[in-house]
Amino acid sequence: MALILGIESSCDETAAALVTSDRVILAHKLAGQEAAHRPFGGVVPEIAARAHVEILAPLIEAALDEAGVTLSEVDAIAATAGPGLIGGVMVGLVTGKALALAAGKPLVAVNHLEGHALSPRLIDPDLAFPYLLLLVSGGHCQLLLVEGAGRYRRLATTIDDAAGEAFDKTAKLLGLGFPGGPAVEAAAALGNPRAVPLPRPLVGSAEPHFSFAGLKSAVARAVGDHSASDLAASFQQAVIDCLIDRTRRALQSVQPTALVVAGGVAANQSVRAALESLAAEFGLRFVAPPLWLCTDNAAMIGWAGAERLALGLTDPLDFPARPRWPLDPGAEKVRGAGVKA
Numbered sequence: 001m002a003l004i005l006g007i008e009s010s011c012d013e014t015a016a017a018l019v020t021s022d023r024v025i026l027a028h029k030l031a032g033q034e035a036a037h038r039p040f041g042g043v044v045p046e047i048a049a050r051a052h053v054e055i056l057a058p059l060i061e062a063a064l065d066e067a068g069v070t071l072s073e074v075d076a077i078a079a080t081a082g083p084g085l086i087g088g089v090m091v092g093l094v095t096g097k098a099l100a101l102a103a104g105k106p107l108v109a110v111n112h113l114e115g116h117a118l119s120p121r122l123i124d125p126d127l128a129f130p131y132l133l134l135l136v137s138g139g140h141c142q143l144l145l146v147e148g149a150g151r152y153r154r155l156a157t158t159i160d161d162a163a164g165e166a167f168d169k170t171a172k173l174l175g176l177g178f179p180g181g182p183a184v185e186a187a188a189a190l191g192n193p194r195a196v197p198l199p200r201p202l203v204g205s206a207e208p209h210f211s212f213a214g215l216k217s218a219v220a221r222a223v224g225d226h227s228a229s230d231l232a233a234s235f236q237q238a239v240i241d242c243l244i245d246r247t248r249r250a251l252q253s254v255q256p257t258a259l260v261v262a263g264g265v266a267a268n269q270s271v272r273a274a275l276e277s278l279a280a281e282f283g284l285r286f287v288a289p290p291l292w293l294c295t296d297n298a299a300m301i302g303w304a305g306a307e308r309l310a311l312g313l314t315d316p317l318d319f320p321a322r323p324r325w326p327l328d329p330g331a332e333k334v335r336g337a338g339v340k341a
Contacts, residue, residue: 002075002309005099006302007060009052009092010084010112011138012036012043013295016060018067018074019302021310023122026067028299029059038178042168049087056095063298071103076314078305081109082322083139089321097317106314108305112296113327116262117146118307119300120287127287132256134247134275137263138164138181141210141243143250144327146260149307154328155250159336160213163239164265169216170235174228184232185268191233196226198238203245209334210246215239240274247275251282258285267294 002021008014012033018026033051037043064071079096082089093109100107116135121127130147132155141163143156161169164181171180176187198218201211219235226234251259259279265271272288279286293300308314 002306003069003073004108004302004305004309005060005063005071005074005077006298006300006305007056007077007079007092007096008112008115008296008298008301009056009088010080010082011088011296012048013297014052014055014059015296015298016056016063017298017302018063018069019122019299019306021306023125023303025299026069027063028297029063029066030297031055031059034179041172041178043085045085045087048085049091052088052091056091060095060099071099074103074105076106076108076305076309078108078110078301080112080115080301081319082112082325084112084323086321086323089323093319093321101317106309107317107319108308108313109315109319110301110304110308111325111327112301113140113325114149115300115304117144117152117327118149118304119262119289119293120260121307122299122303123289123293124287127260128257130256131258131260131287132247132250132254134243134259134261135263136163136243136261136265136271138162138168140263141212143208143247145254145256149304149311150313152327154326154331155253156208156210156246157334158210158212159334160211161216163210163212163243164263166212166216166239167265170219170232173220173223174231176228176232181264181268184236185270187229187232188236188270191227191229191231193233193237195230196222196234198222198234200238200241200245203242208246208249210242212239212242215242236268236270240271243271244274244278247278251278256284258287260287262289262294264295267291
């Protein structure tokens with residue numbers, strides 16, 4: 001059994017966790033920054049980086065204390081090395097490198113997206129490769145065939161904005177507050193999802209990808225003509241319709257063991273319910289992490305580190321921090337200036 005210290009600092013959550021290779025989370029500590037960013041209506045990179053610097057070291061110490069272990073008992077240090085806000089990524093990765101060097105432990109530089117991609121296996125030991133993953137978050141919206149740690153085949157990505165970014169923008173347009181995703185979901189529960197005719201970009205298209213920029217623009221044009229709850233509900237339904245249509249198309253081209261969703265938007269209960277129905281339509285298991293594991297956290301980084309360590313995949317101490325880092329770097333380029341894949 002391997003014991004991994006996981007470190008996450010790619011956006012506005014600072015986290016440290018102790019995770020074992022047999023799926024036991026010995027400790028998980030997380031510090032959010034919502035209060036610091038709320039006045040600005042979104043994450044300010046400089047504020048986020050400073051907060052990581054201030055809280056990460058005591059957070060790691062608290063995690064070690066809670067787990068009842070010392071750094072010398074850890075088998076490897078897994079730290080997010082990207083993608084994300086580069087200042088925050090550098091704070092976590094440099095800390096991980098320093099601990100690895102001081103303790104003489106191997107470093108595992110983890111792709112934040114791989115943390116999300118493998119997180120369902122942390123809580124479901126029966127989830128076998130290959131599975132189809134809908135990775136849907138504030139910065140990414142992708143369909144990937146997960147064939148193993150470090151082995152991903154991208155089937156679709158967004159050509160402009162991610163679904164999570166569209167949720168955040170819609171919340172801001174409707175004055176619902178920050179963070180946007182939960183705010184839109186709460187407002188949508190009080191509205192009529194068919195009240196506002198909004199577009200479903202690329203639905204029914206032979207192109208496999210996602211697009212949400214036009215949907216955001218349509219919401220902006222509709223503000224003032226409808227209630228916030230009806231707009232939120234109609235927007236959320238439009239996003240769900242896009243996700244389901246694109247995922248159905250992908251399922252027609254592969255034969256996965258399960259349909260899996262991960263990333264921050266995976267915490268949305270309506271999104272989960274729609275995907276669960278789609279999985280049943282194809283006779284597949286549906287797997288979604290618990291809500292706390294959908295958002296940014298260090299347990300998923302520790303687990304990704306454990307999976308990579310088991311394959312002998314470690315990294316040198318000069319491994320660079322990366323603001324962008326695709327899971328499938330060999331995937332065909334797609335149109336769209338906003339593509340983050």
